[in-house]
Amino acid sequence: MTASAQIGVTGLAVMGRNLARNFARGGCTVALHNRTEARTRELVEEFGDEGDFVPTTSAREFVAALRRPRCLVVMVKAGGPTDAVLEEFAGLLEPGDVIVDGGNAHFADTRRREAALRERGIHFAGTGISGGEEGALLGPSIMPGGSAEAYEVLGPLLERIAARAPDGAPCAAHIGPDGAGHFVKMVHNGIEYADMQLIAEAYDLLRKVAGRRPAEIAEIFRGWNRGRLDSYLIEITAQVLTHTDADTGLPFVDVVADRAEQKGTGRWTVQTALDLGVPVPGIAQAVFARSQSGHTGLRQAAAALPGPGAEPLPEAEADRFAEQVEQALYASKVISYAQGWDMIRAGSEEFGWGIDLSRVAAIWRAGCIIRAAFLDRIRASFAERPGLPTLLADPEFARELGGAQGAWRRIAAASARHGVPTPGISGALAYYDGLRAEHLPAALTQAQRDYFGAHTYRRRDREGTFHTRWGGDRAEVRTDQG
Ligand SMILES: NC(=O)C1=CN([C@@H]2O[C@H](COP(=O)(O)OP(=O)(O)OC[C@H]3O[C@@H](n4cnc5c(N)ncnc54)[C@H](OP(=O)(O)O)[C@@H]3O)[C@@H](O)[C@H]2O)C=CC1
Numbered sequence: 001m002t003a004s005a006q007i008g009v010t011g012l013a014v015m016g017r018n019l020a021r022n023f024a025r026g027g028c029t030v031a032l033h034n035r036t037e038a039r040t041r042e043l044v045e046e047f048g049d050e051g052d053f054v055p056t057t058s059a060r061e062f063v064a065a066l067r068r069p070r071c072l073v074v075m076v077k078a079g080g081p082t083d084a085v086l087e088e089f090a091g092l093l094e095p096g097d098v099i100v101d102g103g104n105a106h107f108a109d110t111r112r113r114e115a116a117l118r119e120r121g122i123h124f125a126g127t128g129i130s131g132g133e134e135g136a137l138l139g140p141s142i143m144p145g146g147s148a149e150a151y152e153v154l155g156p157l158l159e160r161i162a163a164r165a166p167d168g169a170p171c172a173a174h175i176g177p178d179g180a181g182h183f184v185k186m187v188h189n190g191i192e193y194a195d196m197q198l199i200a201e202a203y204d205l206l207r208k209v210a211g212r213r214p215a216e217i218a219e220i221f222r223g224w225n226r227g228r229l230d231s232y233l234i235e236i237t238a239q240v241l242t243h244t245d246a247d248t249g250l251p252f253v254d255v256v257a258d259r260a261e262q263k264g265t266g267r268w269t270v271q272t273a274l275d276l277g278v279p280v281p282g283i284a285q286a287v288f289a290r291s292q293s294g295h296t297g298l299r300q301a302a303a304a305l306p307g308p309g310a311e312p313l314p315e316a317e318a319d320r321f322a323e324q325v326e327q328a329l330y331a332s333k334v335i336s337y338a339q340g341w342d343m344i345r346a347g348s349e350e351f352g353w354g355i356d357l358s359r360v361a362a363i364w365r366a367g368c369i370i371r372a373a374f375l376d377r378i379r380a381s382f383a384e385r386p387g388l389p390t391l392l393a394d395p396e397f398a399r400e401l402g403g404a405q406g407a408w409r410r411i412a413a414a415s416a417r418h419g420v421p422t423p424g425i426s427g428a429l430a431y432y433d434g435l436r437a438e439h440l441p442a443a444l445t446q447a448q449r450d451y452f453g454a455h456t457y458r459r460r461d462r463e464g465t466f467h468t469r470w471g472g473d474r475a476e477v478r479t480d481q482g
């Protein structure tokens, strides 16, 4: 076999097959491989005329089809399968070759794999790819990690197939060493969970409080999509809400079981945030809301508990309410994205990745699931002020949050009054109030900890750590001096 292919893709399920087609449509010669040969054959039979494919039937043949330095993309099930595939291929590669893992790997696995392959002289680029099946074909957002040297080989190929932002820039850029790319993809998915939860809550409020039907809510969402909420998730929500079930004639959303599933990237984000000590309650609320929805036993047991019995709003108030929901949704969305960026900064500092926060926003402007018009403002904000401690401190976002807070509070109150759960929207408001508060009741928590466990506390008025002898004379002693 002659080494004619610029890139190879192994793992030709939904994502891999469309990525391979995308490379081929972009003019690359693409070597193809899949554990089950039938997938390779099917791809060539169906789409062979789209470009230059080199189908192969074994790992050895696949590697032999690649030009040096070899560049191969692994698109298999994350976890054990990825390890199995890497083990198989690493033995066939040479120093300088580049393996791209485009699956949703945990960044800690990526760090481990990168270190092991580096020992063998092989570059390993753990790469986040977002955009689903369609994005993989038409242009995903690509978040490559690994060495800068690997990106020199890989970058031009990835930038060729990536989505284009409105200013024409490719939505692919080097994120940082070892696990940085997969870390950023994990946080992308965490934000995705939070965004979806907020949209679901807005829908629920419009339905149960404003008494709107799904098709009417779709119209409202379409309107929002022409404004500052312009985003892929809002756009597809409108499409879902207009869809009718063919069997029953009911709105599709009414026939889908209300138990949200998850593959795990949102949960990883929250677990990692806990380890890093970064508050990401918007993402956590979204993960727990999915989990709660799936707890059928708990839900059945609680189904008879009394609610507020509030009637939907009168028609005359419904439009005004919908405007307030828009404001609450937008403000909560800004909060969720702010938490996501806090987490990326914390990860970057912890692992020494040097991630450019503006660049992350830039490559999420198109191709990925959370693409949204306001990402360009996040990009500009971090470009102007790389040290911005939180997006909430950006003057423009701060002004918007301040402007939305009246409506946001009314929506949080209405959700409580009507018994509609809004952990995302109400939690985002609590986060906003928690950050802006001059004094938090954490002071009381510290005092309690000192009372029951002599855990010590700091004072507002002077330096040092202190303990009060609660069980004795209640005198205060300084604990950080001799
Ligand atoms: N689907 C999506 O929207 C997105 C998926 N991803 C990630 O991309 C990757 C691919 O996703 P997707 O296309 O959905 O496919 P799946 O995650 O369903 O994985 C199927 C592929 O993995 C291969 N595979 C499974 N086990 C092994 C093994 N032990 N050895 C070799 N190959 C194996 C399968 O080969 P075979 O045909 O022989 O069974 C098949 O090619 C995953 O890591 C996923 O998390 C990322 C972004 C979006």
Ligand SMILES: O=C(CO)[C@H](O)[C@H](O)COP(=O)(O)O
Binding pocket: 104, 129, 130, 131, 132, 189, 261, 262, 263, 264, 265, 266, 369
């Ligand atoms: O990676 C993705 C998009 O960027 C997947 O669509 C995402 O993993 C879906 O996650 P879940 O099944 O947990 O909702």
